[in-house]
Ligand code: ADP
């Protein structure tokens with residue numbers, strides 16, 4: 001019997017979107033079985049894991065002294081090797097529980113989407129973490145390719161398609177043709193930096209300190225890249241920096257849009273630079289096919305409008321932007337050719 005046959009019978013096939021903000025897991029024959037924030041709460045002194053995912057995210061900024069909530073992928077790829085491994089182990093084990101017992105006889109085959117800009121050392125680190133976390137064979141795929149497959153772009157055609165995946169920590173821009181990445185750019189700008197700009201804005205304008213979770217909430221409710229909802233406003237709660245007393249201020253979408261402009265222009269620059277670096281024929285394809293947005297950042301109001309205005313190309317937001325990458329891994333792990341034998 002071939003290894004391929006044995007593996008197909010007796011091991012699980014798992015696709016993972018190891019994002020800086022969210023980790024999603026796809027199990028073959030089942031679909032997405034897990035969708036959790038990439039956050040781990042550990043005990044400060046023993047480093048023992050206390051919570052993973054949404055339970056740990058709720059602790060961000062509110063942890064008692066003996067606990068700390070960590071986003072191991074936050075700054076770049078694997079910011080914290082040990083905790084990434086803990087998180088992967090937790091998620092792989094949870095995913096494994098959803099498969100029938102005979103698919104647990106061999107170690108799971110795991111396909112992990114990683115940013116296109118990562119170094120060989122970082123790739124190694126992801127592979128090793130997954131292996132230590134219980135994976136058998138590990139294959140890495142470039143995130144923009146997975147995203148493009150996940151949203152159903154015709155990646156195999158001899159024509160260029162552009163995908164822009166805006167995550168928490170990074171934005172990945174890629175032009176894909178003939179199942180390969182023709183041109184790509186990965187910048188360390190994403191939703192987290194937008195949150196930071198909101199924190200700075202409230203500090204400067206209102207002398208008010210707010211936490212990261214509040215900032216993210218403000219971004220989701222009020223944030224925009226184009227004046228499409230400038231009249232919306234909301235009450236924001238935080239801490240007065242002068243008398244250290246909790247306070248509430250009314251904030252409107254127009255001021256948040258202005259506060260978000262600097263990081264938004266960095267994302268725009270990445271798109272422009274990728275277009276600039278394209279061979280003329282591929283660039284020409286994009287006039288008809290346009291740009292597809294994916295990742296949580298794609299949900300920022302008016303981003304599609306802004307990109308259309310700035311590039312002159314049609315811009316689309318994928319249907320489930322947060323699931324684009326994991327859905328792509330789900331499609332790709334079905335291909336026998338990606339596994340060794
Ligand atoms: P990653 O791949 O890095 O894990 P995701 O694709 O899961 O990132 O996207 C997470 C980011 O998307 C977070 O910064 C989150 O705040 C942001 N996000 C989610 N929903 C929205 C929304 N409606 N508007 C703007 N940003 C959003």
Ligand code: MG
Nearest residue numbers: 019167295325
């Ligand atoms: Mg992502």
